[in-house]
Amino acid sequence: MEGGDSFLSCAVTLEWMTQGSITRKVNYKTASLRLIRNEFREMYMEISSEKHAAIRFALKGVNVFKKFMVEGKASIKFQEAGCTLFISNAPPTNLVGFLRTIFVKMTGDKDQGNNTTPAKQTMRSKLLSGKAQAFEEISPVTVADIHNAKKKIPKSTLTTPSPPAKKRKNDDSVKGPAPKKLYSPSPLTNTCSLNPEQQRVLEACLGGKNIFFTGSAGTGKSFLLKRIVAALPPDVTIATASTGVAACHVGGTTLHAFAGIGDGSGTLEHLCERAMKLPLVAQKWRKCKHLIIDEISMVDGGFFEKTFAANGNNSSWKTIV
C-alpha cells in the first residue's frame, strides 16, 4: 500500500443534526484530515484547517458512504457525535486509500474490543491511569492488517452487510442488486505500482511542475495519465485531449470545447471576446489549477498559443500535463 493513507487534503462540510434538523454547519474550503490514536490507542479523525481549530471525532460507530469516491467525494457519519462529515474535491486515489485505512484499522480494532471491558470501567481506568493526553499518527496499514481485516469482514462489516452468496441470489430477484462489497477492486485500488520513471512524472505533477511526457507505443503513458488524474483534486483538474476519442479515454472534454475559442480562427482580440462571452468557459479557466492535455501532438501549435493567450493569464495554475 502506498504511504500517506492516514492523511487527506480536501474540502469538507460538517453538519451536526439533532432530531432530523441541522443545528450547526461548518465549511472548510481546504481541510486536512488525519487519522490518529490517543494515549489509549483509540482511533480518532482530526479535521483541521488554517482558519478553524482542530476538531476530533472518535472513530467508533461510523457509517461510511463511498459510492462517489472515484469522484473524490464521500461522507462519514459519526453517530456518537451526531455529526456527518462530507468530503469533496479529494484526490480519488488518496480518498480510496484513506477510507481503506479507516476500514482496515477499524475492522482490526473491533476484535480487540471483544475481550470486553465495559465502557464505564474503561472510562474509570482511563481517568485513573494518569496518562497525559497525547495523539500520534496512526501506523501505516500493513499486509498483516489487511489479512486480519479480510478474515473479519463477514461478521464485522456494519456499513455494507453482505449476505452469503446463495442467499444473495434469492434476494436479488426481490430487492434488486446486492450492495457493492466494501473496497471492491477498482482502477484506483489497482495494486500495480508505477515504474520509477512513471513515479518521477507523477511526483513532478503533484509537486506543481509543468510536465510533458511521451514514449513509444505500450510504454504506459495512458496507465500513468489515469494515475495522474486520480491523484489530483477533481474540482480543480480539467482533463482534455485533442480529439473526442482521446477525450473519452481520459474521461474529459476536447481542448477546443474547454478553451471556448471555437476552431481558433480569427484575431486574438476576437477570440478573447468570444471566450469571455461564455460565462462557463471563463469560470472553468479560473477554477482550473491542473490542465491535462492528452495526445497534444495533434494540437495545432497556433491554436495552442492562441488558447493560452486568450485565457491563459491564470496565475493560480499549478500544472499543465
Ligand SMILES: Nc1ncnc2c1ncn2[C@@H]1O[C@H](COP(=O)(O)OP(=O)(O)OP(=O)(O)O)[C@@H](O)[C@H]1O
Ligand atoms: N507500471 C505499470 N505496471 C503494470 N502494468 C503497466 C504499467 N505501466 C503500464 N502497464 C501496462 O502496460 C500496457 C500498456 O500501457 P498503456 O496502454 O498505458 O501504454 P501507452 O503508452 O498508452 O500505449 P499507446 O501509446 O499505444 O496508447 C497496459 O496493459 C498497462 O496496463
